[in-house]
Amino acid sequence: MEFGLTQEQIEIKELALKFSRNEIIPVAAQFDEEGKFPKDIFKKAWELGLINTCIPAEYGGAGFSALDSVIISEALSYGCMGFNTSFMANDLALLPIVLGGNDEQKKKFLTPFTTEFRVASFCLTEPGNGSDAAGIKTSVKDGGDHWIINGEKMWITNAGYADLFVVYATLDPALKHKGICALVVDGKTEGIVLGKKEDKMGHRSSDTRGVRFNNVKVPKENMLGNPGDGWSIAMNTLDHSRPLVASSALGGAQRAMDLSIQYSKERIQFGVPLAKHQAIQFMIAEMGMKIEASRLLIHKAAWLCDQGIRNTEIASYAKAFASDSCMQITTDAVQIYGGYGYSKEYPVEKLMRDAKLIQIYEGTSQIQRLVMARELLK
Amino acid sequence: MNIFVCVKQVPDTETKITPTADGSFIETNSIKWIMNPYDEFAVEQALLVKASNPAANVTVVRVGSVKDTEALRTAMAMGADDAILVEAQDNLDSYSIAKALKGAIEKSGKKPDMILTGKQAIDDDALQVPQVLAQMLDLPSVSVIVGFELSGSTVKVKREIEGGALEVYAVNTPCLLAANKGLNTPRYASLPGIMKAKKKPLAQYSLSDVGVTDADRRVKYSGFRLPPEKPAGKKFDATDAAKQKEVVAQVVGLLRTEAKVI
Numbered sequence: 001m002e003f004g005l006t007q008e009q010i011e012i013k014e015l016a017l018k019f020s021r022n023e024i025i026p027v028a029a030q031f032d033e034e035g036k037f038p039k040d041i042f043k044k045a046w047e048l049g050l051i052n053t054c055i056p057a058e059y060g061g062a063g064f065s066a067l068d069s070v071i072i073s074e075a076l077s078y079g080c081m082g083f084n085t086s087f088m089a090n091d092l093a094l095l096p097i098v099l100g101g102n103d104e105q106k107k108k109f110l111t112p113f114t115t116e117f118r119v120a121s122f123c124l125t126e127p128g129n130g131s132d133a134a135g136i137k138t139s140v141k142d143g144g145d146h147w148i149i150n151g152e153k154m155w156i157t158n159a160g161y162a163d164l165f166v167v168y169a170t171l172d173p174a175l176k177h178k179g180i181c182a183l184v185v186d187g188k189t190e191g192i193v194l195g196k197k198e199d200k201m202g203h204r205s206s207d208t209r210g211v212r213f214n215n216v217k218v219p220k221e222n223m224l225g226n227p228g229d230g231w232s233i234a235m236n237t238l239d240h241s242r243p244l245v246a247s248s249a250l251g252g253a254q255r256a257m258d259l260s261i262q263y264s265k266e267r268i269q270f271g272v273p274l275a276k277h278q279a280i281q282f283m284i285a286e287m288g289m290k291i292e293a294s295r296l297l298i299h300k301a302a303w304l305c306d307q308g309i310r311n312t313e314i315a316s317y318a319k320a321f322a323s324d325s326c327m328q329i330t331t332d333a334v335q336i337y338g339g340y341g342y343s344k345e346y347p348v349e350k351l352m353r354d355a356k357l358i359q360i361y362e363g364t365s366q367i368q369r370l371v372m373a374r375e376l377l378k
Numbered sequence: 379m380n381i382f383v384c385v386k387q388v389p390d391t392e393t394k395i396t397p398t399a400d401g402s403f404i405e406t407n408s409i410k411w412i413m414n415p416y417d418e419f420a421v422e423q424a425l426l427v428k429a430s431n432p433a434a435n436v437t438v439v440r441v442g443s444v445k446d447t448e449a450l451r452t453a454m455a456m457g458a459d460d461a462i463l464v465e466a467q468d469n470l471d472s473y474s475i476a477k478a479l480k481g482a483i484e485k486s487g488k489k490p491d492m493i494l495t496g497k498q499a500i501d502d503d504a505l506q507v508p509q510v511l512a513q514m515l516d517l518p519s520v521s522v523i524v525g526f527e528l529s530g531s532t533v534k535v536k537r538e539i540e541g542g543a544l545e546v547y548a549v550n551t552p553c554l555l556a557a558n559k560g561l562n563t564p565r566y567a568s569l570p571g572i573m574k575a576k577k578k579p580l581a582q583y584s585l586s587d588v589g590v591t592d593a594d595r596r597v598k599y600s601g602f603r604l605p606p607e608k609p610a611g612k613k614f615d616a617t618d619a620a621k622q623k624e625v626v627a628q629v630v631g632l633l634r635t636e637a638k639v640i
Contacts, residue, residue, distance in 0.1 A: 008572065008573070008576065011451065011455070011567075012569060012572060015566060015567060015568075015572065018566065019566065047568070048566050048568045048569060049568050049570050050569065062569055062570065062573065
């Protein structure tokens with residue numbers, strides 16, 4: 001049994017943290033305030049090899065393991081959870097191709113992401129169905145030599161900049177999950193209509209929109225797997241991406257704790273630093289405990305992925321525990337900062353706003369518990 | 379064209395420093411090491427030269443302990459071709475380090491066309507190694523450089539002097555140049571760079587391999603200790619105009635007797 005990171009993983013983590021400290025942290029508050037998409041920083045991170053970590057080496061990627069990916073994601077999220085949402089969305093959209101595509105599709109769709117900076121979007125959620133993902137209404141019809149997609153998707157990350165969409169659509173809603181297909185759609189295809197950018201509570205720099213597909217024609221060869229394979233591809237993708245999303249919560253939580261420790265040593269109340277007061281110590285101890293436990297769960301969930309062992313149960317533990325912990329930790333960070341914590345002049349209120357989303361997207365904390373129970377009781 | 383870059387590994391600026399019990403050095407077990415920031419400018423400059431002279435070979439050299447080879451690995455991940463590590467304790471003096479660097483460069487078998495270093499290391503701030511090394515190798519040297527322009531076998535360098543003014547030198551290669559902040563913007567080591575660095579050659583010599591003995595040691599450290607903790611500041615209330623004269627006299631008195639600054 002081995003708990004430590006390899007020398008290479010330590011170096012990867014150091015690089016990603018350095019990038020967060022130098023490139024993300026100094027500007028994150030401004031991007032948040034203005035709701036601006038950090039395209040140049042996204043591109044710079046891509047140039048350093050920090051983006052699209054899921055692409056295998058044979059298709060031009062770095063060949064990172066799932067464990068490497070969560071280490072990178074945690075470090076980038078330490079800089080800003082919102083930025084990391086944009087970064088991770090590329091992986092979320094490319095994973096279905098990695099997991100469900102054939103060799104031809106992988107070459108055609110993955111390799112361009114390694115030779116130039118490109119943005120991708122994963123389109124599962126719809127206005128009328130979030131947690132009930134199998135209730136997809138977006139339709140896919142056979143148009144002879146192509147597929148035709150019609151429908152509306154909601155809360156699509158990176159939509160405004162996407163060069164490629166992976167869209168889930170159904171052959172017939174009555175078939176439920178057995179009718180779902182996964183299709184790769186070029187971002188420039190006619191009939192794709194973008195909604196306005198959502199004005200969100202947190203993750204304000206990430207570009208989130210509704211996307212409408214009006215008679216969008218997709219080449220036959222762009223369907224991943226066979227008709228009806230979409231559901232299992234989506235579920236497989238989520239098993240891989242949940243540790244990644246969990247690591248995003250972990251990065252934010254670690255930042256909140258580091259800031260809390262720093263502030264509690266500086267701020268004097270009742271003649272001594274906050275850190276001397278037991279009430280504050282307890283909050284910080286709780287943070288450390290939850291962060292360590294989150295990290296262990298995440299690393300195990302990613303390690304299982306790398307071993308090719310089904311990780312559904314552990315990945316849900318990791319995602320729910322890390323995101324719920326992040327919410328608690330960032331809330332306590334605001335509490336430790338007191339009145340200053342509630343002000344936008346200080347960095348912790350943003351962390352608290354950003355934390356909330358991670359309990360919601362990619363399977364709410366409640367859905368994760370349903371998944372856990374299903375696994376435990378089967 | 380052979381370019382050597384001498385790098386030092388120093389404690390991260392946020393590291394908590396603890397002197398060893400015998401005061402001969404600092405505890406190194408818990409230290410997080412980084413490449414000396416001034417040396418990063420030197421590495422970057424070497425890589426910029428290499429970019430316009432693809433035949434150039436960049437070798438990074440370091441004298442220090444082997445426990446952690448962070449600085450050399452970072453330099454190779456940034457793009458340096460190979461590395462030499464002279465294994466030694468971390469508290470050598472400047473003269474021994476310069477002599478070890480000279481020995482290592484000579485032992486590499488490559489004739490240096492240019493040696494780049496940082497102007498100083500941020501741990502002991504001795505500012506000696508570049509000049510001592512240049513003297514030992516009988517090379518012209520310029521330190522605190524903020525501008526660099528290579529044409530043929532001449533480098534035009536700009537050097538910062540007091541008052542913010544610049545001196546401009548034309549130096550013939552081979553030469554030694556010591557970098558200051560502002561010379562360039564060091565690149566990140568990219569992830570592919572980190573992967574490639576693992577396969578790059580790292581030669582390892584002992585001090586005796588490079589001709590350094592105990593007798594070369596000019597300075598021995600004996601008394602590392604932390605600076606005394608700063609006492610809390612004193613406040614004087616001079617809002618009452620009638621008492622101002624008295625307060626001023628009191629402050630002046632304390633500056634003489636207690637702070638001993640006037």
